[in-house]
Amino acid sequence: MKLLPRAATFAAVTFCAGALANAATLNLTPLPQQDSHGNAMVQPIPGQEQNALPSAPVPATQSAVEQQDGAEKTDPTPEYASLSDAVAAQEDVAALEDDRELHCLATGVYFEARSEPLSGQLAVADVILNRSTSGRFPGSVCSVITQRGQFSFVRGGKLPKAPENAQWRRAMAVAQVARKNLWESPAGDALYFHARYVNPNLGRATVATVGNHIFYR
Template identity: 35%
Template sequence: MSAPIRKPGPAAGADSPGDLAEPTDAGRARRPARPSRGATIHVILAATAAVALAVPGWVVTHPPAIPATPARRIALPPRRVVPPAELPPVEPVRLVDLSQDEARAFNASVPFSTAPNPAARPFRYAGSGDDLARATDCLAAGVLYEAGDDAVGERAVAQVVLNRLRHPAFPKTVCGVVFEGQERRTGCQFTFACDGALTRWSPGDAAWRRARAVAQMALSGAVYRPVGYATHYHTDWVVPYWQASLDKIVAVHSHLFFRWSGWWGTPPAFNRRLVAGEPVITQLAPLSDAHKTGAALAQAQAALAEAATAGGSGEAPAPVSGAADSFLVALPRATLAEDFPAIAAKTCGDRPTCKYSAWLDAAKVPTSLPLSSEQVAAMTFSYLRDRPAGVEKSLWNCEQLPRPDRTQCMKRQVLLAPAAAPTATPVATPKPTTDPRGPTELGGVRRKGEPAAATSAKPTGTP
């Protein structure tokens, strides 16, 4: 027997024809309420905003692991400590080919020396006034062009220059230290001296005054203690090859300072003294009157040498026989009139008093003193020095060489005929007398009882 077949009916919970009627309150309570369409959109937007904020925050706090780029290997010369019996070489500035970031990373990896870093002894310049003026401007240029308009950096650079001056491995003048290697286009000791910086940029008056003030203080005994006896430095974005054999001792702003390793970096090694004769740096002539005058003297010396060679004497002019402070010379025609005072000063040398007379026409140069009126009229230039009286004067013959300033012209010599000697008026001589009382009348003598004579030439009233 088979089971009865059941006809399918509506499933439980499904709507039936009887359910189409309005549900009762009980049925309404059993069915959950459906959210409105507007509420659903708000929920979706809030979720999206939360995800938009959470994802970037998670990325920031959990950065992806990026494999580190291996550091570039830098090949520097092997470190060598020079023994005291051998003078350490002064190597030119040659830089390793690195980017600024690579150089900074390498410099940061080099540790500072833990050895003592004593302050340098005070340095006081002992030289002539001209040497001091040139030394001051050389040092001012060095600190300004190397450290910029930064007083602290300038003091540090000035200390390095003076340390080098005292060290046997460097020149013994301030200008010689600052401009060492200036004849080379690359490889000088201070970069600005040979890379054309002096022609590309000129400092303002305020910056130049501050640099000169720093230089004057350093040459008068001021010491910048932090750099000790450092003889080398460089900025932190370069790596010079010489760094391998030096001790890194201090950083001043972006500059790192070094001294030689071993005995050559200790105070006893800095035992040399200044020598006289600061060189003239023609590159500084636009900034420095001291070097401008020095350059003129150097040119005058060259002109004198050329003139002496042309004349066949091979010697500088000699003073006039019997007058050691007087010179009578012929001027080389190729020399500029503006250079005559420098030539005269060079010829006079250190004489406190000197008279320099010069002619363009060598045939008119006298050979002895005194000068005739014609020789004076033909003179082209004269220079007079009298230091005890504070006199130093240059004059040109403006008929031969016109000058823009008429006070520089010689006064024309006006020769006057000598005045005739006055004719003596004969004076009557009193005749001799035999009267023992003398002459009967004496002018200007009033005898007793006589009226007083008039003493004025003015007319007087009737007595």
Template identity: 40%
Template sequence: MSKQLRIASAISIAATFITTLFSAAGSGAAAQSPVPAQIGAALVPASEAPGASAITRNSADAIVPAVERVLPQPEVTEPASSADESATPLPADSLATLVEETAVPAQLTDELKCLAGAIYFEAKSETMAGQLAVGRVIVARSHSGRFPASYCGVVYQPSQFSFIRGHAMPNINTASRDWIEAVKMAVIAHTGAWKSPVEGAMFFHAARVSPSWGKTRMARIDNHIFYR
């Protein structure tokens, strides 16, 4: 082979080697080019990436840290009950003191009128303990399930109270001291602010009569004898 031919062959081999080398380098760069993280045309939200901090949006769509906000709470007060049936007397050291401190409701419901009326007609001439005992019997009956579930139902139940005539009470002098005391005693009996000496009694009768009752006698208070 001539010298010129050997030189030309060597140059051709060198050119081929250089071309191959540059082609390999270009393929590596293309394989390492970054590809956007997307699903279809939607980018994956940063909040869904592993380790991302939780975020939320306020009403203006501004991104704010997801911190539980403690808003000022309005003051909560218990609803007031009706004045005539919820005038709970203040604690007292005696029943007499309690009666003196008990306010007369501005208006009486029919229920309290019935309770006060029974106390008035049955025991207005008796001691405070006797009046309260009568009132608490009516309260106990209304809660027992064995009698009507209201004070008026108990008082007007047929053949129970002798002062009821024609399903009505006699007229009451509501300005009298006896009525005012009966109303106060009705409030005390209704609220249970003071227990009677025969608490839990369900029956009573006048001491002047002797019915053949097969009931447990509790005690006599003034002109009445009380039973369970």
């Protein structure tokens, strides 16, 4: 769906400090592999008779079994029956006030596609995310949005403030779905889009037409 896996993309990805050995952490820097079972070497006891019968195995307690099983499991990616369900399941806007990159992404969705269907809003979000990881555009969402001459709603390199209404809350939810890669986007790896009523003659391969926008790579 994306140019690079979306989980490793984003500058706003939260790193888990002091993670347990059995926790699934999202880290952009490779770490040395560790023994997930925490096995310790058993040293022989001095003076122990070599012919002594082995002691009976001690059954593992339920908690120990659960801990061992947990070390091999990761939290599954939530599955949704529809894009609408995925959007509805996202966090409330108030809980994400300090996430600047998400706000920039949602601002792009709001001003470029707020009247589009959810699939069209997701496609616009994915173009912005694709640009930020392509190496051909600035490397952060906010920088992609404010890049000169790219988005007409940007004035003087500054983003306008969206009204706190239902359309803004939906744009924030769509931005979360896109960033978490929770739903397949019809835009795929597109890097460009424009409204259907204009013909800029980009000379690029068409990826999809969604709502009122045509997407290219």
